[in-house]
Amino acid sequence: MKHEITGDSQHRQTRLRLQSEKFSALLGAESAPAHQEEMQTITTAVDNLLKCTGFQGRARRNCFDYRLEKNEVYLPGLPPAFDGYTILHLSDLHADGLVDEGEGIMRIVETVPCDLAVMTGDFSSEEAGAHYEPCLEALAPIVRSISAQDGIFGVLGNHDLWEMVPELGRIGVQVLLNEAAQLRRGTADIVLAGVDDPHYYKCHDLKKALAAVAPDQVVILLSHSPEIAAEASRYGVDFYLCGHTHGGQICLPGGIALFANTSCIRSYVSGSWKCGTMQGYTSRGTGFSLAAARLFCPPEITLHTLHTGSLPCDFYGVIEENIGKLFNMTGHAVYA
Numbered sequence: 001m002k003h004e005i006t007g008d009s010q011h012r013q014t015r016l017r018l019q020s021e022k023f024s025a026l027l028g029a030e031s032a033p034a035h036q037e038e039m040q041t042i043t044t045a046v047d048n049l050l051k052c053t054g055f056q057g058r059a060r061r062n063c064f065d066y067r068l069e070k071n072e073v074y075l076p077g078l079p080p081a082f083d084g085y086t087i088l089h090l091s092d093l094h095a096d097g098l099v100d101e102g103e104g105i106m107r108i109v110e111t112v113p114c115d116l117a118v119m120t121g122d123f124s125s126e127e128a129g130a131h132y133e134p135c136l137e138a139l140a141p142i143v144r145s146i147s148a149q150d151g152i153f154g155v156l157g158n159h160d161l162w163e164m165v166p167e168l169g170r171i172g173v174q175v176l177l178n179e180a181a182q183l184r185r186g187t188a189d190i191v192l193a194g195v196d197d198p199h200y201y202k203c204h205d206l207k208k209a210l211a212a213v214a215p216d217q218v219v220i221l222l223s224h225s226p227e228i229a230a231e232a233s234r235y236g237v238d239f240y241l242c243g244h245t246h247g248g249q250i251c252l253p254g255g256i257a258l259f260a261n262t263s264c265i266r267s268y269v270s271g272s273w274k275c276g277t278m279q280g281y282t283s284r285g286t287g288f289s290l291a292a293a294r295l296f297c298p299p300e301i302t303l304h305t306l307h308t309g310s311l312p313c314d315f316y317g318v319i320e321e322n323i324g325k326l327f328n329m330t331g332h333a334v335y336a
């Protein structure tokens with residue numbers, strides 16, 4: 001299914017200005033050494049900690065120990081024609097950093113045909129500059145290995161540049177820039193909307209993305225991070241897909257994230273969650289960033305299956321969500 005990407009000139013100008021300001025701050029003569037020193041300090045500290053504890057080799061191997069996670073989603077208003085609809089979800093590929101050139105990912109996705117594939121941002125590892133060609137080179141074979149009847153859609157993350165949008169389109173990823181596409185099965189349709197990065201660039205515009213949604217239509221939203229979950233819930237989104245947190249990447253046993261680089265509550269850091277009546281899912285990410293290390297937090301490829309009907313009662317989920325809100329437990333920035 002081909003979606004006509006329109007974008008918006010004001011959005012484009014704002015995004016390009018913010019990118020330029022970010023690059024100047026990161027690459028400017030005065031601030032560059034400080035930033036690079038900070039990044040190097042974090043990477044060295046993580047490496048040394050892993051070396052001292054004997055976990056360095058294990059943590060590196062874990063980066064390629066991909067898990068196929070399956071998530072069953074019950075949506076009351078889902079047209080019966082979409083019952084059993086499958087969505088393959090990749091996130092935070094940071095494709096130019098995949099030293100196995102994506103082979104591990106392709107081995108899995110080749111075996112998982114789906115109705116739709118989505119990528120929730122951070123295709124690239126680049127923090128600044130326009131060197132996204134290595135990312136696209138690494139991404140292209142992964143995209144080709146995906147078999148999705150309705151195509152592959154994505155949104156930009158805080159590592160991604162506006163300039164990548166047409167290039168992503170050329171290799172087969174249709175980027176939704178505060179806009180929506182219709183997914184059809186027979187005479188029934190649902191909406192797939194996507195917003196620009198709400199974490200760093202904050203160029204997301206839910207109002208615009210959802211402007212053409214009919215009152216009774218089921219809406220699936222792609223957003224790079226979970227940080228606009230409450231706002232999306234108020235706009236009537238039914239299912240919210242995101243990543244960005246890497247699930248913490250380096251965690252305590254049980255997957256308890258030490259850092260998550262978001263301002264959202266901890267229950268949104270990985271896996272499935274609820275915000276009001278909206279259901280959400282945060283991927284632990286398929287790639288990694290900063291240090292090639294994962295502990296108690298394996299990379300994931302997710303297969304969501306939609307079902308028509310009510311969500312089975314999740315008493316403990318509701319308790320967890322509300323305790324999280326009560327204590328406003330948030331993550332803090334270490335990697336982006």
Ligand SMILES: [Fe+2]
Pocket residue numbers: 122157158159199224244245336
């Ligand atoms: Fe990110």
